[in-house]
Amino acid sequence: MSASEALTATSAGTEDNVAAVAPRRVSITRGYRFELVKLVSQWRIRLLVLACWIAPGLFVAAVGQQSTLPSDTLFGRWMHATGWAGPLVILGFSGTWALPLLTSVVAGDVFAAEDRLGTWRHLLVAVRSPRRIFVAKALASLTIIALLVIGLAASSSVGGLLSEGNHPLVGLDDHLLTPSHAATDVFLAWACVLAPTLALAAIGLLGSVALGKSPMGLLLPVLVALAMQLAQMLPLPVAVRLSLPGYAFIAWNGLFASPAQLDPLLIGIAVSLVWAVTATALAYLLFLRRDFTNSTHDGSGRRAIAAGLLPLAALLGVTVAVVGVATPASSTGSGITRPKVEASLATAFAHLYRMQTEELNRPAVTEAQLLTTATCNKGDNDVPDEGSGNDWRCVVAWHIPGVQVTGSAIYQLDVTSDGRYVADGDGPKEVNGYFVVHTHQGDAPNPLWQFDGNVDLLHSTPKG
Template structure:
């Protein structure tokens, strides 16, 4: 087939089909499919309906990041959608689009017709990759815009409580929401590259179509395990989690930047491998159904090597060791979030304003026993927060039970005293209101210990 390909590539320039024309043709083929149109419609409408409906319910998805704030601001809704999209929607969308880009021609047996029309495997690959990228970008844009519009219309353009309890003005919240959506484009492109690679190497096999979703599921399971920080940050899907660092003050950008760079490296590497394997495939075999050996030697082994190199590079550049969840970092994160949210509660109760500096909040945490080292993830963290109000001799204390996930996110559950954090409502001059200190989310920066 190599000779035939060369002959096609050097055919008369009068019949040459440009990449632009091939791209328009492939894009038209994609958007003319009913399932692609249905996906576009769903991505541009369903998030708005979902956010609007959930925001008006009495029960909120409090186990989802920012879900507990969906009654308070419209900017929490698109972040809840983003969490769901990174876990399920985007991997499935990339499977349907990129995972089927080349396999569809194998199923229909149309490679010969396409080669005769376009006269270049290189231009065919470029057109299919670009058209898949265009549709994926439209789907992501729809999810982001629809969720934001639905949230703002249903709840309003109100300030958003950040991950460490500080308030973000509506304009700042909007900017960070769309920046977070932009950041997850990198791991989405990595999954799309994996989809292209699977579609090229596995042909009509359903595994090619499912590959991005299976890889994403494997990465989610890996993120739930107590992996070393260097391994965690080297997975191409880590930016699906790391965007939450944008909502801390100061922003936790180190992990996010590493996650984006790693994902982009994977996107380039997988697309390049798919390109090389596509140019070497045999288009004369109408019954071609993928090559298992080529999938291993041209896909699995190079990507395994890339993962090993990435782990070594991240470990060397960051100096990160262990889980990254240390006692000092947990205590600092909890005290910071408590101080911010204490001000929110003070405003609700119409008490005299107090700043975080004057509160001097500190936290003391352990894992329930002096025999257990206070480090690593777990739901057995127990913390006592202490603060000092101006003009009051006695210090205030509050108890929290912490569930710290392996990725550094924690949920703090108040355990008294009742008037501070032991009940989900507080009595305000205008009636009962949600108690911001009862339960709240926080985040431990995994790379903080490596920076001293």
């Protein structure tokens, strides 16, 4: 063998040895475990997990010992009656404040933390795949968020059941749900808000990738959630309202109506999932195109607008158009009309009248025998009888078998833009005034005095 041939053989053998010992890319499973350990090792994440698994239960139990209730919160007025009202009160608060903050702290910081610490090069050398880094970080952050949501639901449910017991729950149209039915609906309600939570988490991932060390990336889910809350307070068309990714934070209350108002909830979940997938895909593409050799990278405002804000704005326009086509009868206007308000109020009054009759030990009566009707008007005669406002005035009429005189009661209604309303009794006092009745769980206010209701925004005609 010649010297050149020997040298060639030696070089080939050396290359084979190098290839044999070359490090392999870290698997997604190992990367996921590594990122999960990194998140759990942070003191603020541990504190959040601890708070979500303890604080809601303590709050619900503490409220159960108070004489006053958060009656301005949906289901808050029933917290003394059943343990299943507590997790729904916590759910309403979580959708407004807690979940946006939690997604900001977890998903909004999962990529930005590497920018602050300057550890991207070390991570890339260890994992050797930007794609696997993104997937591992996204899955780890979603795992922590899911753990926080489960903690909120489990803690508030346990606290409510221990303090008030497993009793029937009064639904949104004031029909009575059995304990098993209430438990199922509470579980489904918490499961449904996972969709908008994922949408906010995906927006947090996008902000964390696009804006780097900028604090705006951390605050992005909170700002988006605040903007959606402000939009829900405006008299927007129904199609626009349903097209916001956070509408499922509100639409879960349709589960507690009879029949259940599922169409707005399903649309809200679908829109939230579309937003979650789109924002995650945008974050993924931005992450793969990033120049990791620049140690001073601090995000690009122009790039964030071009690759983040504009596509999401276009997505909002597309979802508005799609929802408008899918619900042509209700896509325009507020969705709150006089026939809907009258039908909802009459149904709720009939349910609660039966409850009051039982609590006052009067002869039982069925809703069919009551023949309850309602007549409503909004404001002056010059104002159309539609839309939200606190100037709805209604007169409810009902008939008691064997009594010739038709009963009537007056209510003032405060209807919000999302269709929820609070009915406040305005006489006669012996029917819908304030007085205490005796129930199996203790003394409680007259159920016909003040109660909550909901108008189905999507249906052009009221349901019978």
